[in-house]
Amino acid sequence: MNDRSALSSRGGTAPRSALSVPAVEVTGVWKAFDSGRISVLEGADVTVAPGEMVALWGPSGSGKSTLLHLVGGLDRADRGEIRVLGQPLASEADRVRLRRRHLGFVFQLHNLIPDLTVAENCAVPALAAGRPAAETRARIDELTEAVGIAHRRGHRVQDLSGGERQRVAICRALMNKPDVILADEPTGSLDEETANKVFELIRDLVRREGAALLVATHERRFAEACDRILRVAKGRVLPL
Numbered sequence: 001m002n003d004r005s006a007l008s009s010r011g012g013t014a015p016r017s018a019l020s021v022p023a024v025e026v027t028g029v030w031k032a033f034d035s036g037r038i039s040v041l042e043g044a045d046v047t048v049a050p051g052e053m054v055a056l057w058g059p060s061g062s063g064k065s066t067l068l069h070l071v072g073g074l075d076r077a078d079r080g081e082i083r084v085l086g087q088p089l090a091s092e093a094d095r096v097r098l099r100r101r102h103l104g105f106v107f108q109l110h111n112l113i114p115d116l117t118v119a120e121n122c123a124v125p126a127l128a129a130g131r132p133a134a135e136t137r138a139r140i141d142e143l144t145e146a147v148g149i150a151h152r153r154g155h156r157v158q159d160l161s162g163g164e165r166q167r168v169a170i171c172r173a174l175m176n177k178p179d180v181i182l183a184d185e186p187t188g189s190l191d192e193e194t195a196n197k198v199f200e201l202i203r204d205l206v207r208r209e210g211a212a213l214l215v216a217t218h219e220r221r222f223a224e225a226c227d228r229i230l231r232v233a234k235g236r237v238l239p240l
């Protein structure tokens with residue numbers, strides 16, 4: 001393992017503030033689609049400190065989702081380097097391990113499994129990481145209570161409202177106590193009141209658990225509630 005990696009220092013009990021490396025470090029990243037015809041990122045740099053909340057702000061099509069996908073190891077950069085917790089996302093094995101153990105995703109199309117219950121959907125990341133059943137049950141109880149859907153634990157996700165589903169997606173993202181949460185328009189499809197509640201839940205849980213958050217949002221008030229706002233435009237990522 002690389003010397004700069006913080007992964008080995010996280011035994012589940014180590015305080016996250018003890019991490020000596022950035023939660024996310026994007027350096028000189030380029031990304032194009034369609035055989036280079038659509039150039040999206042042209043030397044993007046982003047650093048997110050452990051426990052820091054950073055908003056990605058920018059026009060539609062500027063590359064916010066693309067950047068989140070790259071950081072999450074869901075796609076590969078053409079050039080440049082991405083490190084999560086000091087670990088380069090070099091091989092597919094690295095990316096899978098980071099996704100399972102250290103990253104949580106809250107995306108607008110939340111990819112919940114409609115036929116499964118709230119509790120079963122929440123359990124998916126814990127199963128993938130091989131966590132003990134008793135620990136998983138306790139964590140599901142804790143998270144569903146925190147977001148106010150504990151009473152719906154046994155209900156199928158397909159029977160829930162949009163805001164309730166988004167809260168399930170938050171629980172699922174936080175299931176494995178990730179160090180870094182990546183959120184893409186997590187409130188985009190919700191009415192204003194529900195969007196406020198969902199954002200507050202994300203913020204409170206992220207703060208309580210000491211995770212870092214990188215969130216793409218078009219909602220100015222949510223961006224302003226973060227520690228920093230970064231503007232994504234013309235292929236670059238700069239302070240707003």
Ligand SMILES: Nc1ncnc2c1ncn2[C@@H]1O[C@H](COP(=O)(O)OP(=O)(O)OP(=O)(O)O)[C@@H](O)[C@H]1O
Nearest residue numbers: 033034038040058059060061062063064065066067
């Ligand atoms: N797989 C792909 N193939 C081709 N083009 C793509 C692909 N993914 C993204 N793009 C293009 O890359 C550009 C950036 O897209 P991206 O989804 O990152 O923007 P965004 O900033 O998230 O926009 P929005 O605010 O609308 O969500 C867009 O022009 C998009 O059409």
Ligand SMILES: [Mg+2]
Nearest residue numbers: 064065184216
């Ligand atoms: Mg997007």
